[in-house]
Amino acid sequence: LFAGPVDFVKGVVAMDGLPPADRPEVCFAGRSNVGKSSLINALTGRKGIARASNTPGRTQELNFFALGERGYLVDLPGYGYAQAPVAVVQKWQALLKQYLAGRPNLRRAFALIDARHGIKPVDHEIMTLLDRSAVPFQVVVTKADKMGRSALEQVLIQIEGELQKHPAAYPELVVTSSEKGEGIPTLRAIIEGLTAG
Numbered sequence: 210l211f212a213g214p215v216d217f218v219k220g221v222v223a224m225d226g227l228p229p230a231d232r233p234e235v236c237f238a239g240r241s242n243v244g245k246s247s248l249i250n251a252l253t254g255r256k257g258i259a260r261a262s263n264t265p266g267r268t269q270e271l272n273f274f275a276l277g278e279r280g281y282l283v284d285l286p287g288y289g290y291a292q293a294p295v296a297v298v299q300k301w302q303a304l305l306k307q308y309l310a311g312r313p314n315l316r317r318a319f320a321l322i323d324a325r326h327g328i329k330p331v332d333h334e335i336m337t338l339l340d341r342s343a344v345p346f347q348v349v350v351t352k353a354d355k356m357g358r359s360a361l362e363q364v365l366i367q368i369e370g371e372l373q374k375h376p377a378a379y380p381e382l383v384v385t386s387s388e389k390g391e392g393i394p395t396l397r398a399i400i401e402g403l404t405a406g
């Protein structure tokens with residue numbers, strides 16, 4: 210699947226701009242700067258297909274990427290702090306919430322958590338929205354390369370504990386580094402399974 214073509218389809222700024230819900234879709238949600246766009250680049254092996262940057266609030270639209278005809282990957286704007294005007298941020302946050310709660314072909318949301326920070330209150334807010342909307346979600350821990358193994362283990366234990374509060378959460382975490390490639394084959398295999406048939 211990831212060996213085939215990956216194409217940028219469009220950036221969506223309103224619900225009526227969403228592409229037809231005609232194929233399976235997975236999305237990447239998380240706080241600004243957690244590494245959503247970098248993860249899409251690592252998964253697809255196309256550096257720069259999703260724009261990443263050190264400025265929180267880089268991704269400002271719902272960016273759709275097509276895996277051939279088989280599925281969409283959706284890069285979402287971050288939540289939490291962003292370097293953008295408040296009114297603009299509120300607009301994307303509203304769109305993000307409408308999208309997460311009401312997309313019929315959304316097979317799974319990946320909830321990205323920075324290995325250095327663990328789950329924060331804004332993450333719980335989004336996870337609660339996913340619980341209420343019955344959207345299954347799976348935590349992807351990002352930037353694992355920035356942590357030593359024992360500190361990482363501690364964070365994973367914290368996250369697993371926090372996930373008990375969320376009925377829509379998968380218990381298994383995927384630990385990744387977009388920089389080093391850790392966990393990328395595992396995540397690709399999960400997405401292949403969700404978009405097959």
Ligand code: GTP
Pocket residue numbers: 239240241242243244245246247248260261262263264265266267268269285286287288351352353354355385386387388389
């Ligand atoms: P917004 O679009 O602003 O919400 O951010 P984002 O979640 O898309 O984050 P992005 O992918 O733009 O990455 C933010 C910063 O983190 C960039 O400077 C990346 O280079 C860095 N980064 C992302 N993933 C990793 C990783 O696995 N390891 C390390 N060390 N840095 C990473």
Ligand code: MG
Pocket residue numbers: 245246247260261267268284285287
């Ligand atoms: Mg981004």
